[in-house]
Amino acid sequence: MRxxxxxxxxxxxxxxxxENLRRIVPGEGVIVAEAERRAYESDGLTxxxxxxxxxxxxxxxxxxSRILRYCQAEGVKIVPRGAGTSLSGGALPLADGVLxxxxxxxxxxxxxxxNRCAVVQPGVTNLGITNAVQHAGFYYAPDPSSQIACTIGGxxxxxxxxxxxxxxxxTTNNVLGVELVLMSGEVIRLGGKQLDAAGxxxxxxxxxxxxLLGVVTEVTVRLLRRPATxxxxxxxxxxxxxxxxxxxxxxxxxxxxxxxxxxxxxxxHAAEAFVQAGYPxxxxxxxIVELDGPQVECDHLIERVRSIAEANAAVSIRVSQDEQERxxxxxxxxxxxxxxxxxxxxYYCMDGTIPRRRLPEVLAxxxxxxxxxxxxxxxVFHAGDGNLHPLILYDANKPGExxxxxxxxxxxxxxxxxxxxxxxxxxxxxxxxxxxxxxMFDQVDLDQQLRLKCAFDPDGLLNPGKVFPQLxxxxxxxxxxxxxxxxxxxxxxxx
Amino acid sequence: xxLFKPEDAPALREIVAWAAGxxxxxxxxxxxxxxxxxxxxxxxxxxxxxALSGIVAYEPSELVLTARAATPLSEIAAALxxxxxxxxxxxxxxxxxxxxxxxxxxGGVLSCNxxxxxxxxxxxxxxxxxxxxxxxxxxxxxxxxxxxxKNVTGYDLCKLMAGxxxxxxxxxxVTIKVLPRxxxxxxxxxxxxxxxxxxxxxxxxxNAPHEVSGAAHxxxxxxxxxAVSYVAGSGRSATLLRVEGPGPSVEHRCAALRGELxxxxxxxxxxxxxxxxxxxxxxxxALLRDGSERVIWRLSLPPASAxxxxxxxxxxxxxxxxxxxxxGLVWLAVAADGQGGDDGGAAAIRAALxxxxxxxxxxxxxxxxxxxxxxxxxxGGALAALSARVKESFDPRRILNPGRMYRDL
Numbered sequence: 030m031r032x033x034x035x036x037x038x039x040x041x042x043x044x045x046x047x048e049n050l051r052r053i054v055p056g057e058g059v060i061v062a063e064a065e066r067r068a069y070e071s072d073g074l075t076x077x078x079x080x081x082x083x084x085x086x087x088x089x090x091x092x093x094s095r096i097l098r099y100c101q102a103e104g105v106k107i108v109p110r111g112a113g114t115s116l117s118g119g120a121l122p123l124a125d126g127v128l129x130x131x132x133x134x135x136x137x138x139x140x141x142x143x144n145r146c147a148v149v150q151p152g153v154t155n156l157g158i159t160n161a162v163q164h165a166g167f168y169y170a171p172d173p174s175s176q177i178a179c180t181i182g183g184x185x186x187x188x189x190x191x192x193x194x195x196x197x198x199x200t201t202n203n204v205l206g207v208e209l210v211l212m213s214g215e216v217i218r219l220g221g222k223q224l225d226a227a228g229x230x231x232x233x234x235x236x237x238x239x240x241l242l243g244v245v246t247e248v249t250v251r252l253l254r255r256p257a258t259x260x261x262x263x264x265x266x267x268x269x270x271x272x273x274x275x276x277x278x279x280x281x282x283x284x285x286x287x288x289x290x291x292x293x294x295x296x297x298h299a300a301e302a303f304v305q306a307g308y309p310x311x312x313x314x315x316x317i318v319e320l321d322g323p324q325v326e327c328d329h330l331i332e333r334v335r336s337i338a339e340a341n342a343a344v345s346i347r348v349s350q351d352e353q354e355r356x357x358x359x360x361x362x363x364x365x366x367x368x369x370x371x372x373x374x375x376y377y378c379m380d381g382t383i384p385r386r387r388l389p390e391v392l393a394x395x396x397x398x399x400x401x402x403x404x405x406x407x408x409v410f411h412a413g414d415g416n417l418h419p420l421i422l423y424d425a426n427k428p429g430e431x432x433x434x435x436x437x438x439x440x441x442x443x444x445x446x447x448x449x450x451x452x453x454x455x456x457x458x459x460x461x462x463x464x465x466x467x468x469m470f471d472q473v474d475l476d477q478q479l480r481l482k483c484a485f486d487p488d489g490l491l492n493p494g495k496v497f498p499q500l501x502x503x504x505x506x507x508x509x510x511x512x513x514x515x516x517x518x519x520x521x522x523x524x
Numbered sequence: 525x526x527l528f529k530p531e532d533a534p535a536l537r538e539i540v541a542w543a544a545g546x547x548x549x550x551x552x553x554x555x556x557x558x559x560x561x562x563x564x565x566x567x568x569x570x571x572x573x574x575a576l577s578g579i580v581a582y583e584p585s586e587l588v589l590t591a592r593a594a595t596p597l598s599e600i601a602a603a604l605x606x607x608x609x610x611x612x613x614x615x616x617x618x619x620x621x622x623x624x625x626x627x628x629x630x631g632g633v634l635s636c637n638x639x640x641x642x643x644x645x646x647x648x649x650x651x652x653x654x655x656x657x658x659x660x661x662x663x664x665x666x667x668x669x670x671x672x673x674k675n676v677t678g679y680d681l682c683k684l685m686a687g688x689x690x691x692x693x694x695x696x697x698v699t700i701k702v703l704p705r706x707x708x709x710x711x712x713x714x715x716x717x718x719x720x721x722x723x724x725x726x727x728x729x730x731n732a733p734h735e736v737s738g739a740a741h742x743x744x745x746x747x748x749x750x751a752v753s754y755v756a757g758s759g760r761s762a763t764l765l766r767v768e769g770p771g772p773s774v775e776h777r778c779a780a781l782r783g784e785l786x787x788x789x790x791x792x793x794x795x796x797x798x799x800x801x802x803x804x805x806x807x808x809x810a811l812l813r814d815g816s817e818r819v820i821w822r823l824s825l826p827p828a829s830a831x832x833x834x835x836x837x838x839x840x841x842x843x844x845x846x847x848x849x850x851x852g853l854v855w856l857a858v859a860a861d862g863q864g865g866d867d868g869g870a871a872a873i874r875a876a877l878x879x880x881x882x883x884x885x886x887x888x889x890x891x892x893x894x895x896x897x898x899x900x901x902x903x904g905g906a907l908a909a910l911s912a913r914v915k916e917s918f919d920p921r922r923i924l925n926p927g928r929m930y931r932d933l
Contacts, residue, residue, distance in 0.1 A: 141826075144827055213906075215906035217910065223826055224643055224852050228930070229692075230687050233684060237679070280587065283705070323780075325776040330770060384672060385586055415673065466678070
């Protein structure tokens, strides 16, 4: 993976730039010492490492604004960072860039139950929001698996999902407003406590923009009332196909479960060996279906799910009888990543989405690829929305194995696109899937996205090297190639 | 004046490319049902998309539907209905309100980012818009998003197209997320509340775990116009709380809700047909249709601010109102000849909203009014400049619905 060639003339100015940043953020908020910078060299995609030129940790919107204005004037690149849990390298630093850490923006500013929303700073953790409102029976719905650590600012950048997003939506469906600092240093507010924003839906573009369009300094999120109860069913199947059919039948019956997770045989065995969740080991696929809502609704739907499972070749069915049992069903699924980490020195987590009906075919072809590459793969799957997380097992200490795992991963994502799916369901493109963007989008598609980037950041200084395979000059992209000519369809009626 | 009616996406591209080359602005029309919404256009050419029609793919178990942009909404709804599914954002039909019988199209509904009473629970059109193919104002065909329900690949341009009123690109094909239709629907009605009491009751209901999917308040005068006799005949205001889902759950939650709201006032319950009818009236703004020439405004604001806003406005303009979205959506019908003055109440409404955070859109008003009063909430400074750069990035020659939202976009 090649990042943009570092600008030696900028790196040579490190001390001067740091000095100027200290005038904006005094004291320990500007980090230059090599050993301290190294703490920021990687995010959740640990295969890539790069120490930033300088780290700056502002505490106020005004400081962020002045930092960006200064960097824009001086042509210095910026990489924003929340908690650094990105799985796609979204916060990977640049050797000639300033890493802008938002960790000090960690206050909850306003909890407004009457309007069912909260205003928080971007460095507040996802779970921190729920923790602050659960005393009143509320929560913040999107629950990425890193929710204990990941920040809401990072969630906005990545449009994070989670296990419950088929029913409750992604970040984009749960954010009402942001305060945003543009690369020019200008501060704008998009949305607020109301449900619809005025004018263009720029908030909708900011969510999921992977830190390329602006720096979010405040977020207004929707709060939901916690469902009264939740119950889960654990179902074993003799084949991936029958599990897939069961998922389709549940949705076809008009049931949208709070969560619907599938694991394949290698994932089941790894999880069971790690946490002894009581999973059946003689099945090819395991499905966890969770219903949430009023008790009477859960009880009603759980019986319907049970009968649908029975009609779809289920070989084992367990319905949670209490909260402890429900949590035990989830224990294995939630521990799937570390469980796989236990049976392999390293693993590489992929994130494609496919039309669910293509699942058996995709898993079969993945097994063929697995044999070709000589690398094992375990699959966990957000079955309701078709979001597949293949975990490729490899050993980074074996020469060439990381590259092999990456190429296996790229083949899986190409396969996802080929069957009608997409490169990433929730982890983002980042640096990881940057080179694969042309698999899904042609040059005209990508150029249009890049033009939008130019509207926010004309000099390409904000998080360059992420998402797009090529950097372009905005002036070039903006040029209109005009072909003057005759009126098309001269046969059409004129009035 | 020329009317262009492309038969397919390549023909559409050719026309827009010509218009871009010749700098000839186009009015983009799907069904034409909302032509009177927005600033009046002064363009020589009409781009009629009605031939770009038909469902391309519909997979009920994948919860995804792809259709050409000008597919009639009625055709989409019928296809979904036959599989017990729906567009969960519950697109309203403002045909009666705008006195325009033309049918809506899917692309039009998405472009206007419509949303019905389920907005606070299920989102607006933007939240169900998964992917599209379009022609930009540069005359280039491009696509964005995908055809699966979960996707974060690239910028979420669907959000930008939703609510852009055709000023950025011409949609040719769209993909939306669809959801199962609820098995059963009932509405709990609290009678006789004033605006403050109604918002308090709706807040209590929405903050309780009963999964209310509609919360509206009809003041006495409007409740009296309902076609639902239980409501019209009560002679009192009606605060409506909708409960949807599987049968046993709906019955249980209605009972719980009645308990929750017992202290607020007399309670009635509307079942299937009446419940459906009254929410149609709310979504379609049917009760403000009274043959008058009143100017109609749609206000989006923090729900708890609604009663104070109405109280403040009542001192300045002659307006009828009702609440949807638990107070987060306020509909106003302002008397044209009253103290509202020449601006249809715009100054008073926007000044009142400035205090609570929110914005107003002029939904119905004469062309003269719409050309002098900002139809969409005015923007200034860095935000207006950014919006202009966004417009330019898609439509540098300003040929697509120029000026429909803002004079400079």
